[in-house]
Amino acid sequence: MFETIEITTDTRGVATLTLNRAEKHNAMSAQMLADLTQAAADLAADDAVRVVVLTGAGKSFCAGGDLDWMRDQAEMDPQTRSKEAGKLATMLGALNSLPKPLIGKVQGNAFGGGVGMASVCDVAIGVDSLKMGFTETRLGIIPATIGPYVLARMGEGRARRVFMSARLFGAAEAIDLGLLARAVPADDLDAAIEAEVVPYLSCAPGAVAAAKKLARDLGPRIDDEVVAHTIAALAERWETEEAAEGIGAFFDRRKAAWMA
Template identity: 35%
Template sequence: MTYEHILYDVSGRVAILTLHRPEKRNALNAAMVTELQAALDAAAKDPAVKVIVLKGSGEAFCAGADLESLQQLQKNTREENLADSRALMALMKKIYYHDKIIIAQVEGHAIAGGCGLVTLCDLSYAVPEAKLGYTEVKIGFIPALVSVFLVRKIGEGRARELLLTGRLITAGEAATYGLITQAVPAGEIDAHVARVAEDLCNNASGNSLKVTKRLITRVYDLPLDEALEHAAAENAVTREHADCQRGIQAFLDRQKLTW
């Protein structure tokens, strides 16, 4: 697929997806949402890709919905707005349930829908200068879809504070809240994310990463006994997988594995 609003590159076993509308502060529109879904599908199907990094061009990570999209919302029918919301929902679910680990590299502000993208990633690193937040209530809108994921990630109390006030927080605060993994100085973030991605590629089984991510997403809403039964079943299946057998044998033989 030819991309207009994103860049898609593969380096080693890492796919790098770059939001590429710097003149619009990488604001989301329907075309970018579609392209992001296609790029995530491409990375999912590529056996050479083990980790995905999501980043932005220019000064911002992502400023949320662009002005043209917001203007169009005022003209849409309810059915059109529902279809648009479902397209964004599909993108969010694709990130959340993706088989491969997705890392957000946030080198500028991540606002509203842009902060939503960060929320969905498995790991996220941001420069201290970046501001993050969900500002929808300040324009009479609601942070509808992201609220479902944010409550899961940081808990109801923190989610209420951020979503109801629309307050922008620093990367340091975001790390304290559990919204991002860590704040990393601007001069170090490229190398830091590359090291994290390389470590995941070389020191963890691809199947183990996939199944562990799936466990985290599945067991959250299950009753305790049902969650434990699900975990036990996944445990039993994983023991039969070639990665597990190879990994245990290497451990017993005191050999260093490179996955």
């Protein structure tokens, strides 16, 4: 049914949603965004599903935007580019508002949009060897559409430590920043995720959904106006000389003009 993801559900109603582009480090393509948006709708509507675990196939959780997708965006007109940004925002919003517990099983590195994916999870647990980072500013663009979810997770003060610098950081700092609840050796990850899953199986599903919605209602505002602002900010950034230089340098495999 899906081209870029896989969903399996066990007899307890625990669904595992796997980003399934291991050969591309689970980088997000336009097709993956569509698949994830549809998957969120399907899982939300399935009364048999009690808990959803989000993970990735292979060594990486999610490397951010797919290179071909980024190249295509560089050649788009501003209006079409905004629509592409809107697809990412729609997907993140669908996962963020999923009326089921969403547990992130971050089994490898997460960059850019991959950190955004971890941020929409209700709890994320990672391997202690992983690296994370908001790498967009190296390319002359900004982590815009993931921004509301990242800021909701980290808070502005902690986000400003890493949101603009493109600096990579490890699991211990990801915990300090609020992106991960904890980190464990790879061999212990399955058990750590299971420990998060099991309590929900004793809870009333409707109450869990209502409590999650209340938490979201009481948290930082992420509405249509906020999302539209992030899309516009990213679209504006794509039109700059820095973005053209950064994206061009990346695909030319050379240093951008501002790099030391």
